[in-house]
Amino acid sequence: MNYLTLLQNMNGEQYLTHLQENLKARHLLDENRNLTLENSTEQDFLELFFLEELFPQDKRLSVHTVKAYRSDAKTLLTFLTDYSLSFRDLGFPEVKAYNQFINEKYAAKSAIRKLEFFRRLLDFGYETQFYKAHLSTWISKPLSKKGHHIIEETRHEEAQTRVQVRELNQREAEFLISFFPKIVRATRNREQLEKRNLLIGYLLYTTGLRASELLSLNWGSFRYNRKGFLFADVIGKGNKPRSIPIREETKEILFSFRKSMDDSVEINMQDTSPLFFALYNKNEPLENKKRLTYPALYKIVKEAVQLAGKNLSVTPHWFRHTFVTLLLENDVPLAVVKDWAGHSDISTTNIYLERINQDNSYLHLNKVNLF
Template sequence: MKDLPILNQLTSEQYLVQLRNNLEHRQLLDENRNLSLSDSSEQDFLEMFFLEKIFIPDKQRSPHTIKAYRSDAKTLLIFLTEYSLSFRDIGFPEVKAYNKYIKEKYAPKSAIRKLEFFRRLLDFGYETQFYQAHLSTWITKPSSKKGHYIIEETQPEMQTRVQVRELNQKDAEYLLSFFPRIVKTNQNREQLEKRNLLIGYLLYTTGLRAGELLSLNWGSFRYNRQGYLYADVIGKGNKPRTIPIKEESEKLLFEYRKSLGESVEINPEDTSPLFFALYNKKEPCEHKKRLTYPSLYKIVKEAVHLAGKHQKVSPHWFRHTFVTMLLENDVPLAVVKDWAGHSDISTTNIYLERVNQDNAHVHMQKVNLFR
C-alpha cells in the first residue's frame, strides 16, 4: 500500500490509453472488458480500490480525510497481521470478528467510519469478483448520537456522559484572548501575535474548516457592491462558497497585513497564502510557506492550555460554535447551511434540533398550565 504506481498516471493526458494498457497487461479485464480482480494479486486489488474508490481523479480530498483513510487502512492491516490473515482469507467469520474488534476498541463515531471503510472495500471486492460473496451484508455498525459530541465514561460507575464539542460565547471570547499570548519569541513577536489572534477570530466568526482556513489567500477576500468584505472559499468536495467577514475580523485582517509590511489593497489576483510560517528573520515575508495543520493545531492547543480549561478544544470546536450561535441568533436555516458549507440541510438541522431543545424552557414559560 505504500507504493501505488497506477496513481502516478492520474495527471497524464494519455490516462485512458495508459489505464487500458495497464489493465490489459495485468490481465484485470474480463471478456466483457469489465474490471475483474478474481485472479489478481492482493497488491492489484488494493491499488485498484484506492484508485477507483478513494483517490478519485478531480475529487479534492482534505488532509483530514486522507489521514482518516490511511488510519482506517492501517487498522485493518494491523488486524489482519495479528491473526495472520490475507485479504483473500476474508469471509463471514473474519467479517464478524473484525466488526467485533472495531466495536470494542473504538468509540462509536470512529467505529462507524472504520467499518464504513471496510464495507466499501468489501463491496469493491464483490463488484470486481475478488470476493465471490457479498460479505459487507454482515457488517453491523454501532449506533451513535447525532451531532458533534464526545462520548465519555464516568468512574467508577462507567456511565456514559455526553459532552458537546462547542463553546459558549463567553468561553469562546475568553479563549481567543490567549491566542496572541502563546508567542514566546521576541523575533517577529508583533506579526506572530497578530497572526494568531486573526486565526482565532476567523475560526470563531466564519466557521471555516481548518483546511479551508489554511487555504485562504490574500486574493480570497473581496468587497461586494455594498462595500462589505467577503471571503471566497473552496470547501469540502471542491465546492465554492462565500462567507461574510465580521468587522472585528476585518480590522484584525488589515492590522495583520500592515504588521507584515504587506499591501492592504484587496487584490483578487494575489494567490500568496494568508497564513504562513514566520521565520526568525528580519524579513519574515521573504519565504512564504503556507501554515500547516499541525502548526494550526499547536496554536489552538497552546492557547487552550494557557487558558486553563476546555482541554479537549480543537480547531473544529469553533466551527460547531459558529453554527450553533448563528441558529441561536435566528439566522435562517438555509443561510446557515450555505455559510457552513453543509452538503445537506439535514446536517444543519441537527444543530437546530439541539438549539430548540436548549430553548425548551422558553416555550414552556409561555404555557399556562394552571388557571
C-alpha cells in the same frame, strides 16, 4: 505478500501514476471488456481498489481524507497480517471477526469510518468478481450519537455517561480570543505573529471555518461582492466551494495583519501566497513564509486556552460549533446557516437547532399557567 510494504508504496503520487500506465498492459478485462478480478493477484485487487475506488484521477481529495483512507487501510492490513489472512481468505467468519475487532477497539465514530472503508473494499471485490459473495452484507456498524458532543464517564463502575457540548458561549469565545496574541513569546516578528494569532481567533469565531479551510486561505481567497462587502471563498468538504461574509471587525484585523507584514491590502484574487504563515527559524525573513500546519494551529488554541485558565478540552473546532449555534440563536434562517457552515445536508444543521430548542424549552413551559 507484505501488505504494509505495499501500502507504503501506494502513498506516493508517482506510484499511482505509474500504476495507471501499467494497468493498460494487464489482462483484467472479461469478454465484455468489463473489469474482472476473478483470477487476478491480490496485489492487482488492492492496487485497483485504491486507484479506482479511493483515488480516481477526476476526484481531488483533502489531505485529511487521504490520511483517513491510509489509516483505515493500515488497520485492515495489520489485522490480516496478524492473523495470517489474505484477501482471498475473507468470508463470513473473517468479516464478522474484523467487525467485532473494530467495534471493540475504536470509538463509534472511528469504527463507523473504518467499517465503511471495509464495506467499500468488499463491495469493490464483489463488483469485480474477486469475491463470489456479497460479504459486506454482514457488516454491522455501531450507532453514533449525532451532534457536536463529547462523552464523559460519570462513574468508573458504570456505563452511564454525561453529555457535554463542544462549544463556547459568546462571552467565553471572546475571552479566549483575547489570549491568542498573548501566547507569542518570540521577540523577532512579534507584532506580525500577535496580529496573525488574533486574526486566526477572529476568523475561527466569526466565520465557522473548518481548520483545514482556515489554513488553506490565501490572500487571493478574499474578494468584494457587487455591494462592496468582503467575502472569503473556500473549498470545503467534498471539494464544495462556498462564500462566507467577513465581518467588519474581522476585516479590520485582516488588513492590520497585512500592513504589519508590509503587504498590500489591495484585494488580489491571483495572489496564492498563504494567509497564515509559520516561521520555523527565528532568523528567517518574513519573505520566506510557509503555510501554517494544523499542529501549529492546534498548539496556538491550546496555549491560549491554558493561559486563559479555561476548559483544556477546547480545540479549533469548538469555535465552528459556537459560530453555528450563535447564528441559529439569533434567528439566522436554517438554510443560510447550512450554506455558511458548508453542511452537506440540512439535517446536520438541524441538530444544532434541536438542541437550542431543547435549551429554550423552559421558556415555553413558563408561559403555561399550571397553578
